[in-house]
Amino acid sequence: MGLSPRPDANVVTVDPQSQESWVTTRLDFLVNWGRANSLWPMPFGTACCAIEFMATAASKFDLARFGMERMSFSPRQADVLICAGRVPFKLAPVIRRIWQQMPQPKWAIAMGACASTGNGIFDNYAVVQGIDTIIPVDVYVPGCPPRPEGLMYGIMMLQKKVMSERMADKSLRNEMEPDPRSQLYIAPALIDEVSENFGNSVHQTRSGL
Amino acid sequence: MSGTFLPVLAGHAESTDVAAPATPRNVPYHGGAANPTADALRAQFGEAIHRVDVVWGETTVFVDRMQVGAIVRWLHDDAQQRYDYCSDITAVEYRDLERPIEVVWHLRSIPFRRFIRLKALLAKGQPFVVPSVYDIYRGADWLERECYDMFGIRFEGHPDLRRLLMWEQYKEGYPLRKDFPLRGRFSRSEQLRQILSQNPEAKYSMEELNVLEAFDELPADMRQRLGKGERVGE
Numbered sequence: 079m080g081l082s083p084r085p086d087a088n089v090v091t092v093d094p095q096s097q098e099s100w101v102t103t104r105l106d107f108l109v110n111w112g113r114a115n116s117l118w119p120m121p122f123g124t125a126c127c128a129i130e131f132m133a134t135a136a137s138k139f140d141l142a143r144f145g146m147e148r149m150s151f152s153p154r155q156a157d158v159l160i161c162a163g164r165v166p167f168k169l170a171p172v173i174r175r176i177w178q179q180m181p182q183p184k185w186a187i188a189m190g191a192c193a194s195t196g197n198g199i200f201d202n203y204a205v206v207q208g209i210d211t212i213i214p215v216d217v218y219v220p221g222c223p224p225r226p227e228g229l230m231y232g233i234m235m236l237q238k239k240v241m242s243e244r245m246a247d248k249s250l251r252n253e254m255e256p257d258p259r260s261q262l263y264i265a266p267a268l269i270d271e272v273s274e275n276f277g278n279s280v281h282q283t284r285s286g287l
Numbered sequence: 288m289s290g291t292f293l294p295v296l297a298g299h300a301e302s303t304d305v306a307a308p309a310t311p312r313n314v315p316y317h318g319g320a321a322n323p324t325a326d327a328l329r330a331q332f333g334e335a336i337h338r339v340d341v342v343w344g345e346t347t348v349f350v351d352r353m354q355v356g357a358i359v360r361w362l363h364d365d366a367q368q369r370y371d372y373c374s375d376i377t378a379v380e381y382r383d384l385e386r387p388i389e390v391v392w393h394l395r396s397i398p399f400r401r402f403i404r405l406k407a408l409l410a411k412g413q414p415f416v417v418p419s420v421y422d423i424y425r426g427a428d429w430l431e432r433e434c435y436d437m438f439g440i441r442f443e444g445h446p447d448l449r450r451l452l453m454w455e456q457y458k459e460g461y462p463l464r465k466d467f468p469l470r471g472r473f474s475r476s477e478q479l480r481q482i483l484s485q486n487p488e489a490k491y492s493m494e495e496l497n498v499l500e501a502f503d504e505l506p507a508d509m510r511q512r513l514g515k516g517e518r519v520g521e
Contacts, residue, residue: 167482168454174483203462203471203478204453211479261483266476273475 106245113157113183114240115145117233120156120180122173125163127190127223134226144233153179158236159213162223164192165206174261177213182251185216185240187232194218196273207273211264214254292506300369300398308400314344322346324368324396324403332358345404352407355392356418356444359405362394363423370394370403373420376430378438380465390417390440409440419444437463454485 092100119141123131135141135149150156153176165173177186188209191197196207209215216239219232243250256263298308318341325339325346335354340347350358362370375393387408394403409415419442420427431442432451439461442448449455453462458481459472471478502510 167478168452170479170482171485202469203459203467206479207475211475212483256483260480262476262480266474266480269476269479270474 106243107241109245110241110243114237117144117146117157117185117236117240118148118150118155119146120150120153120159120176121162122159122176123162124165124169125190125192127162127193130223130226131160131162131189131229134229139226139230141230141233144230144237146233153177154181156180157184159184159186160189160229161186161193161209162189164197164200165209165212166204167206168204170206170212173209174212174256177254182253185236186213187217187219187229187236188215189219189229189232190224191220191222194220197222211262211269211273214263295371295397297397298400301400311344317342319344322401322403324362324370324401327365327368328358328362331361345402347404347406349406349408352390352409352417355390355405355407356420356423359392359394359420359423362396362403368396368401369398370396370401372397373424373427373430376420376427376434378434378440378463380438380463382465384411387411388415388438388440390434392420415440416443418442419448421445437461439464454482456481456485 121128121131121135133139135146153159157180159173159177159180161173177184186209188194192200192205193209194215196205201207206212217232217236219228221228224232254263260266262269321339321341325336325348328348328350329336329339332350332354335351335358336348337351338349340349359370359373362368372395373392374395375391377391379389379391387410390407390409392405394405395401396403407417409417415438417440419431421431421442421444428445428447429451431445432447432449434440435442435445435448436450436452450457459478460467462471473481
């Protein structure tokens, strides 16, 4: 073994008569292909969207076809956080903690109008106006609630996004860094902008008094 | 809060000549037959009973707010009333700056198949204080805490009057008051900043979750099973 000449790394010789098979590919593609087809979801279901999510995962729509064979109810073994339903302020630190417990690489899907924007009808004192004010979100699935086809479309969009990632781009894997004092990870002005009211003024009271 | 659990049959205390319960028909909006308890309350408490309303066959008694504790105690203990179930405690505020806030108690007498609604009026501009019925109905615990959380009504005598739905350090006020803005008083970023600085694991005190502390209050058969070392969920 030690006596054989060192092979030239840049030259691949193939003997057409041998039975060996060869596949050449890019490492990026291979890793992304593996990641995109084994996304384990961490379901964070708080409302009616979770019912549609359960239907998506059940046998009729069968989320397992897309590699989501296993619901990961522990954030430490999960790849994609699916927030299905409205998030009240009281749950905001919880979903933030779950997101921080998930290891890289990780993605987030905001399923439904409440998780995406607060849904207008919940434009009140108790509900977070879109979870993108708490954690970074990759795919928004509109609908109230979205049908299972809608969620699957969102998941396939996420798979496309994963397939287009480059390992050389280290910024993709940056951990969210909240401001140590305010715990916000985007500017307060931006939060006020994305959670713009849908018609309820800040000064409007219930009775118009 | 007795040690033994006694099943209560609905209507078992009624005399035998009372007709079997049926869905009432042609109930007038106003002025139907009042619950006999209303007259008994007048006889017992006199001035403390301000007014009796019958709406859709349901009797509402407006009572003096400081007498609520004694009235509910009497309704619960009296052998001819036996209101043993407190189904709801809530409050109502109207779109009128002058009209007082109403605190509402829904009481039900299972042995007599009776329902009564007590209301106490709290004038605006004064501290909203009513007596607690916690020592009469343990189930009033969270009902009163919710009412305090949403309306800011203090229940005098409640042992642990903390916010129930909103987190305990919530600073914006009482959300179901009419003068409370729908989106809250602070901006969205300020609301998020306040809640994200909370520790998500500091929501419950250990006394609430500790079964050992509640051991003496558990039913005897459960004490016996737990005492033998039975474990659930392992």
